[in-house]
Amino acid sequence: MSGLPATMKALRYDKPKSYAVVEVPLPKLRENDVLIKVKACGVCGTDLHIHDGEFIAKFPLIPGHETVGVVAAIGPAVKDFTIGDRVCADNSELCGECFYCRRGQTLLCEHFEAHGVTMDGGFAEYCAYPAGKVFKIHNLSDVDATLLEPASCACHGLEKIAPKLGSTVLMFGAGPTGLCLAQLLKHNGGSHVVIAAPGGLKLELAKKLGAADEYVELSRSNPEAQFQALKDANPYGFDIVVEATGSAKILEDSIHYVRRGGKLVVYGVYSDSARVTWPPSKIFGDEITILGSFSETHMFPATIGYLDSGKVKVEGIVNKTYKLEQWGECLEAMRNKTAIKAAIVFD
Structure with missing residues (x-):
């Protein structure tokens, strides 16, 4: 060469x-x-x-x-x-x-x-x-x-979720790909998007980017009160719950925020040894769909359209x-x- x-x-x-x-x-x-x-x-x-x-x-x-x-x-x-x-x-x-x-x-x-x-x-x-x-x-x-590669993974996640118009969304975590996915969900059927994450740099950036409609700041030491308040404020749960932290503990609990007939998205990156336990009767009786979203193929053109145009904002991530x-x-x-x-x- x-x-x-x-x-x-x-x-x-x-x-x-x-x-x-x-x-x-x-x-x-x-x-x-x-x-x-x-x-x-x-x-x-x-x-x-x-x-x-x-x-x-x-x-x-x-x-x-x-x-x-x-x-x-x-x-x-x-x-x-x-x-x-x-x-x-x-x-x-x-x-x-x-x-x-x-x-x-x-x-x-x-x-x-x-x-x-x-x-x-x-x-x-x-x-x-x-x-x-x-x-x-x-x-x-x-x-x-x-951010185009991680945002392409978010675009793939959006395709897997296939949100209906007017969907309510809860996302645990405010990491880079989660912030992209939250914005994509707002543009594609999400009528009310909530991000729940610990206070700090990521949550402040989420607010600056306008990634969601509502933000729940979780205590790092004892978030149980905020979790309970989130359930109390949304007694029917959410149409779509996205676990984007990579925490198996939060993933295991996420199913309890999913509305009957709703979707739980396994979106974080977890250690190979991580395990969760879910009651099959709840998945069966509430007809909950559990989705995995791993990577992406053929999503770069759509992603460039969103990011290069500024419709999905990434500055500061x-x-x-x-x-x-x-x-x-x-x-x-x-x-x-x-x-x-x-x-x-x-x-």
């Missing part, structure tokens, strides 16, 4: 919890690949699970699944992209041939691969993606554009940026929640 360096700087894990910033060869381009010079790559809670060796991660690995940058090179079969285009990338790669892909259920692909999770991703100076997974962006800053060499500091900020969302940035 003429004019490009032979090697690049990357954050690489050789196994869970063991990482270093290293020099590695530039990715090799397949004929339909686009090489992106990375400008920013988002960090999310999933990356904490990957650090611990969870969430289908495969090692050795260069993490980073929320890549934004400019086109640096293109494969010989690539059309419609030119050097210098500002782009983001869908991290998933699907086989197209397995049982689920042949049924049109590509997210359930038996050979599902994802850059930054099972394949090398964007915590590097360059990353290569199939041209069909690369999308042009115009208005968003590089840092704000890192990324409140911390770091260089590759500051990865340990970044991890700590994510763990102690001083970062609402972080991003690795490159010059």
Whole structure:
């Protein structure tokens, strides 16, 4: 690839919890690949699970699944992209041939691969993606554009939920993807959206973004009074309850806020060992639908439409940026929640 360096700087894990910033060869381009010079790559809670060796991660690995940058090179079969285009990338790669892909259920692909999770991703100076997974962006800053991948997961969640007009919604948690999903639900059938979350940076940002119609500030030490007040104020519950905290305890209790005939959305990222217990008689008698929403496929065009136009607001969600060499500091900020969302940035 003429004019490009032979090697690049990357954050690489050789196994869970063991990482270093290293020099590695530039990715090799397949004929339909686009090489992106990375400008920013988002960090999310999933990356904490990957650090611990969870969430289908495969090692050795260069993490980073929320890549934004400019086109640096293109494969010989690539059309419609030119050097210098500002782009983001869908991290998933699907086989197209397995049982689920042949049924049109590509997210359930038996050979599902994802850059930054099972394949090398964007915590590097360059990353290569199939041209069909690369999308042009115009208005968003590089840092704000890192929200396109998590917001695409929110768009997939919206499709799974399929809210009816006039739905009431309760969301537990005010993390980045939850804030995107709450706004999408407001735009698509949610007549009254409530966010219940601990007080602090995330809840204040939710209010600033106008992500919901009502906000319930939960005590971090003893939220039982607020939980009970929420139930008392909504005796019939909610049409849609979204558990977006990743807490199995809150997920287990969430079913008691679901209206008869309503939907419970399992939306957070949970540890592999987490378990919940629900009374089957309640699910049966109240005809409750329990939905899982995991990732996304084919949602980037819709998501770019919402975010690039400003209809879904993301400014301020990324409140911390770091260089590759500051990865340990970044991890700590994510763990102690001083970062609402972080991003690795490159010059």
